[in-house]
Amino acid sequence: MDWFPVWLSVRVSLAATALTLLGGVPLAWLLARKVPRLKDLLGAVVVTPLVLPPTVLGYYLLVLIGAGSPIGRFFESLGLELAFTWRAAVLAAAVGSMPLLVKALQAGFEGIDPRLEQAARTLGHAEWSVFWRVTLPLAWRALVAGTVLAFCRALGDFGITLMVAGSIPGRTQTLPLAIYDLVQANRMHEANLLAAMTIVAVLVLLLGVGRIARVRY
């Protein structure tokens, strides 16, 4: 039994969740504000990863960051190859997770009474401080729920990762890709074992997070 995919998947989905938070929190905040035109367009763009078939999305992402593209060449000149590395797997998982975090968090932000933020401003807090001390703590449950969804989606990503990172054993073969390969090779026992382990691990994690953050799914 090769355990590499397990560790790779843990690292990739943690990194992807972090990346999703870095991009998703400001995005959700922006979407919850009142800039109407931008909001509609951006709100629609954010959900496109849910609409496109994952392998198709992965193909577009590959064209965007592949060795022949300007973005791919730029990162390669920095010594950071993207396509067909673990970085591509992180990117793929983050793209798939983004809509889930953003939509959950946007709803959380929108549910906040704006007067509370106003009150903080009248008390002399700057916008950054208002966000950090009032808005984000009030949207805490939405943030946790969105983060958990994002992590699970990242852990389970198949199609986008397959196209843009490949399924290279020992390098970019994440847990879902490894399980798929085992099924294809008729090695059902190993496939079942990995799938069962994943489910149990995620259940434990979800229950643990639910306890600590007092969130129900």
Add this chain to the structure above:
Amino acid sequence: MARRGVLLAVVLSALVVVTGASAAAPRVRLTVYAAADLAFALKEITAAFERTFNVDVILVLGSTGNLAHQIEHGAPADLFFAASDTFIDRLVERGAVLRETRAIYAQGRIVLATARSAGTKLTDLRQLAEPRVRRVAIANPLHAPYGKAAEEALRRAGVLDAVRPKLILAENIRQALQFLQTGSADAGIVALSVAGVPEIEWVPIDPALHNPLNQAVAVVRRSAQPDLASAFVQFVNGPQGRSVMKRFGFVLPGEP
């Protein structure tokens, strides 16, 4: 507040974990991209090659179409075994593989398979039109070479129109086989190379009923070790490789 602390800690530790993640082992490695129908045969040949040449071979299996896209966009492959020569020819045109290394390594054969759970073994394509056969699995003719051959054989046997409503299109030939193994399909047309499973019975289909399934290989232009890659091709087409390939139902044109 403690919650913000937790959030920060999660983000930071994830970043630390990631920056610490790096590739390993600087031993000579050959990365071979291969069509899914080669899975069993190449795994055996690869093991022998690794012993003989004292290198590591990484086998990446997938659908020929997907792998071809990836190689075109810079996938770290040294060698590409496609399920059809048309994909190699397209990559040659686009400069992604080396023209002079293009070689035919096998000619695929298709078989008429019956799921054991579905009853009596079918021996003729025309029997697929009979009412007792409800679902027929083939690979998708639109992009899978074996699916295309299956469709051609059905057409030339004169039963394509009668069978079409029963067709279940699989993503690739191994999925078509899975439909049969699980009993989801009563019959199907699959590659000889994957037909050696206990859940099905099969008879060969006359190769005159479809265009030849020439399977081609080529060394990838970006490969840093084209000589080792060529040595692998020679190994597959050499005595050791051929005996394995034959056992799994791959023959070269002109081979018995």
